Amino acid sequence: MFMDEAVVEFRSGKGGSGAVAFYREKFVAHGGPIGSDGGKGGDVVLVADRNKRTLYDFKLNPKFEAPSGEHAVGNKKGRDGKGIIVKVPVGTVVIDAETDVPIVDLNQDGMKFILCKGGKGGFGNLHYTNSIRQAPNFAQKGAPAQHIVAKLELKLLADIAIVGLPNAGKSTLISRISAARPKIADYPFTTLVPNLGVVKHHDDTFVVADMPGLIKGASEGVGLGHQFLKHVERCRAIVHLVECSPLDESDPVANYELIETELKNYSQAIYDRPRLIVISKIDMTAKDVVEKLKKKLAKFNHPVLEISSATDHNISKLIDAMADLVKNAPEVITTPVASPAFERGYDTHWEVEETEEGYNVLGDRIQRLVEMTDLENKEAIRYMHKRLERLGVIKQLREMGAEEGDSVFIGDFEFSFTDEM
Ligand SMILES: Nc1nc2c(ncn2[C@@H]2O[C@H](COP(=O)(O)OP(=O)(O)OP(=O)(O)O)[C@@H](O)[C@H]2O)c(=O)[nH]1
Numbered sequence: 001m002f003m004d005e006a007v008v009e010f011r012s013g014k015g016g017s018g019a020v021a022f023y024r025e026k027f028v029a030h031g032g033p034i035g036s037d038g039g040k041g042g043d044v045v046l047v048a049d050r051n052k053r054t055l056y057d058f059k060l061n062p063k064f065e066a067p068s069g070e071h072a073v074g075n076k077k078g079r080d081g082k083g084i085i086v087k088v089p090v091g092t093v094v095i096d097a098e099t100d101v102p103i104v105d106l107n108q109d110g111m112k113f114i115l116c117k118g119g120k121g122g123f124g125n126l127h128y129t130n131s132i133r134q135a136p137n138f139a140q141k142g143a144p145a146q147h148i149v150a151k152l153e154l155k156l157l158a159d160i161a162i163v164g165l166p167n168a169g170k171s172t173l174i175s176r177i178s179a180a181r182p183k184i185a186d187y188p189f190t191t192l193v194p195n196l197g198v199v200k201h202h203d204d205t206f207v208v209a210d211m212p213g214l215i216k217g218a219s220e221g222v223g224l225g226h227q228f229l230k231h232v233e234r235c236r237a238i239v240h241l242v243e244c245s246p247l248d249e250s251d252p253v254a255n256y257e258l259i260e261t262e263l264k265n266y267s268q269a270i271y272d273r274p275r276l277i278v279i280s281k282i283d284m285t286a287k288d289v290v291e292k293l294k295k296k297l298a299k300f301n302h303p304v305l306e307i308s309s310a311t312d313h314n315i316s317k318l319i320d321a322m323a324d325l326v327k328n329a330p331e332v333i334t335t336p337v338a339s340p341a342f343e344r345g346y347d348t349h350w351e352v353e354e355t356e357e358g359y360n361v362l363g364d365r366i367q368r369l370v371e372m373t374d375l376e377n378k379e380a381i382r383y384m385h386k387r388l389e390r391l392g393v394i395k396q397l398r399e400m401g402a403e404e405g406d407s408v409f410i411g412d413f414e415f416s417f418t419d420e421m
Pocket residue numbers: 164165166167168169170171172173183184185186187188189190191192211212213214280281282283284307308309310311
C-alpha cells in the first residue's frame with residue numbers, strides 16, 4: 001500500500017529535578033550546599049532516510065515518546081533521558097496538525113530536525129549560591145517536555161521527469177508503466193499539472209513525473225512549461241519523448257533540439273542531467289523511418305530507445321533502462337545543505353491580559369519559569385518573583401493596575417499579586 005500522509009504524536013522527555021542537599025560531616029555544623037542538577041529529557045529527532053520510501057509504518061505506530069531525565073540525588077547528577085531517532089522518507093514535510101503551519105521539509109538524505117526538545121534538567125541548590133545567598137534551600141524542577149501532533153506529508157520527489165512536446169505520448173507512457181491514470185487525449189496541452197507515478201522494477205521502485213508539454217519559449221514563461229521546469233529541476237534524470245507518427249508532420253529532430261534548447265536556457269543543471277531519448281508511437285510508423293530517426297538522434301550522445309505504448313513494444317526494456325538511469329544519476333541537491341541538526345524555535349515573547357478574574361500572563365518562557373519552580377518552597381517562590389521582576393512582568397502588572405492580592409494566572413497556576421517579596 002502506498003501512503004503519503006500520516007498523523008503522528010511526538011513527545012520529548014521531561015527534565016529531572018535538581019536536588020536540595022548540604023554537605024554533612026561530623027563536627028561540622030553547617031556544610032555548604034551540594035545539590036546537583038537533574039538530567040535532561042530525551043529529544044525527539046527526525047532524520048530523513050533514503051531507505052524509507054513510505055509513511056506506512058507511522059499508520060501502525062503513530063506515537064513516539066522519549067524518556068525523561070532522572071532527578072538528582074544529593075550531589076549526584078540525574079541521568080539524561082536517551083533521545084529517540086525517528087526515520088522518515090526523504091521529502092517528508094512536517095506540519096503542525098493543530099495550526100496547519102508547516103514546520104520543516106526534510107528534503108535531503110541525512111537531514112536532521114529536533115522536533116521536540118527534551119526538557120532541561122533543573123538546577124540543584126548548589127547553582128543558586130552567591131555572595132548573599134550562601135545556603136539556598138531550594139532547587140529547580142526539570143523543564144517540561146515538548147509535545148506535538150504532527151501531520152507528515154510525503155511529497156513524492158520524482159526520480160525521472162518525462163518531457164517532450166505536447167501530444168508526444170507522455171501521459172500514455174506513464175499510464176503504461178505505473179498505476180497513475182492521467183487524462184489522455186489527441187490534442188495538445190491535455191496535461192496541466194505534473195502526474196506522479198511509482199514504477200516497480202524487481203524489488204525496487206522509482207518515481208516518474210509526467211510533465212505538461214513544453215513548447216518554444218517555455219524557458220521564458222511561454223505556455224505551461226515554466227512553472228513546471230522548476231519541478232524538473234528536482235528530478236535526477238530525464239526521459240525525453242520524441243513523437244514519430246505520420247500524423248505529426250513536424251521534424252522530430254528539430255523538435256528534439258527545440259526542447260533541449262529550452263531546458264538549457266532554463267538551467268544548465270537540468271541540461272546536464274542524465275538523459276534517455278525515447279521515440280514514441282512506433283506502431284504507427286514504418287520500420288525504416290524509425291531506424292533512420294534513431295540514427296539521427298544517436299548523434300546527441302544519449303541512449304535512444306523506440307517504444308509503443310499502444311502495443312507495449314520495448315516497454316519492459318524502457319523500465320530497465322530507466323531504473324539504470326536512476327541508479328547511476330547523481331543525487332540532486334535542491335537546497336543548501338542544512339546544519340547537522342536544527343530545531344523548532346522556542347518563543348520568548350510574553351504578554352499580560354486583563355480578565356474578569358484578574359490578570360493572565362501568557363508566553364512559553366514565563367510559563368516554563370513557573371513550571372520549573374517548586375511552589376511548595378517559599379525560597380523558590382521568592383527567587384521566581386525576582387526573575388519575574390527582572391523580566392519586567394511585575395512592572396507591567398503594576399502599570400496595568402494590579403493591586404496587592406489580585407489574582408494573577410500563569411499557565412495552570414494562580415498567584416496573589418504582591419509587589420515585593
Ligand atoms: N498509436 C499510438 N498512439 C499513442 C501512443 N502514445 C500516445 N498515443 C496517442 O497520442 C495522443 C496524445 O497522448 P498523450 O499521452 O495525451 O500525450 P501527452 O504527451 O501527455 O500530451 P500533453 O499532455 O498534451 O503534453 C493520444 O491520442 C494518445 O492516445 C502510442 O504509443 N501509439
